[in-house]
Amino acid sequence: MDPLVLIFLSSGLFLGWALGANDAANVFGTAVGTRMVQWSTAAIICSIFVILGAAVSGAGTSTTLGKLGSISTLAGAFMTALAAAISVYLMTKSGLAVSTSQAIVGGIVGWNLFANAPTDTTILTKIVSTWFLCPVLSAVIAVVLYKALRLYLRHAELHLVRTDAYLRVGLLMAGAFGAYALGANNIANVVGVFIPAKPFPDLTLGATTLSGTQQLFLLGGFAIAIGVMTYSRGVMMTVGGELGRISPAAAFIAVIAHSIVLFIFASRGLEALLLDAGLPTIPLVPVSSSQAVVGAVVGIAILQGVHGIRWRVLGNIMLGWVATPVMAGLICFFGLFFLQNVFGQKVF
């Protein structure tokens, strides 16, 4: 394999690492922050399921990103992923709500503009509409589930200690599902742009053959898992602290709602089911894990009375919808210019 391939892939892997470091907190943050689940347990479960999600169900969202812009060279993909990674870093530094999904879309559009490739506006509209839909849907699901859980807890008359034990198990299972959904939905952000460039040949291991795309998903999954293992602890504690006012039951529902939303936007199986039933399908689009969780928490806060809503967080999210892709698009455009004219790389 050309060693240059790994250098070009590094930006995507870095993005994967950042995603693991940040977004694992959406799945396990409250559980770990409130000490319902140990960090080591959370990190191991999260890593395993994020890799599984990426490898098994990652193709759906990657196809959609591919339709938005088919980046044909590794150098072009490298800069697109790097632009997204830099945007995520800068936005995080400024304390703004950030989404790798929005950054990568901005980067792809930036590449399209530079390469004079047309941007499919139908796909773009579909993707952008999901950014709005994701937190709203998450909030609605959270409200319905939270009401159901509250009703159940009221009638089941479980002992406080037993409720706690069930919630621990529930948080672990919801976290595993959340990590799987995160891997499935967000792997496209990490390695999706490298797929058209086909950096890896098929690999035959005994009876099984791993396609180049599957190898990319696996590699991206490992990058996310390394992010989880090396850097997520502090972020989880912070998220746990910030959301500390919500109860473990609310945290459990927030994680479930988040996971359902990410899964809905990533599941080819669900898409096929809806198609079979003659119903409109849900676009398979990488959405923001952070915004799904915030949407769920806001939904539960609304249910408990509007006093709990943090409007500043909502404002940040809306600002992020515009600022993140624009920033990534600009960085990508100018980065491609340098890569092409200074380093003499073929970027499209």
Added chain:
Amino acid sequence: MSRMTKLRLFGRTKDLEGQIDEFLDKISEAAVMFRLGVRTYLKEGANGDFKSKLKAVNTLESEADNLRRNIEKELYTHTLIPDARGDVLGLVETLDHLLNLFEGTLWAIAIEKPQISDEFVSGFRKLTNMVVQAADALVLAARSFFRTPHMVGDHNHKVMIYEKEADKISTQLKMDIFDADIDLAHKAHLRNFVEQIDNVADWAEDVADRLAIYAIKRTV
């Protein structure tokens, strides 16, 4: 999660549930023994039957102490119910103090042997009944906190009513004592016992107030 871990997790949960229930049982039992002890003293003085009730309260108090320590240790060693742990700890400790009040009052009676003439017996009996009812209602409120937090308010309401009634009875009893034709030292001695018994209801009310906040936190 492995099958073994899951089983152990719920096994521990069951143990702790049992210990909390048993702790609350001890308080209920101690309240009954306290009531019987005071009644026996009022009827027959500090005789063998009174001493057996005192001994029973002593035993219940030390058993409850052990249970309290185990519950606290279990909660902190295994970081259980992290969001409500402080509240449960506070509840268990304040409830435990109720047992100290029962035990302390019976010991004081056993040591000081207050001379309660017939005219005050009925007042002391009524007062004891009322404070024990307040303690009983508090135990029900505490049980509710663990299983049906939305019901805590109903039981707490009864604690408040019994406490208010106990206050009325104790005030009347003290007035009767100080109107009586006995020497001042005797009056002060009896007043001390009225206050000591009434203190049980006052404490029950304080715990009920805390419990109301804990319950609100649980139902949100």
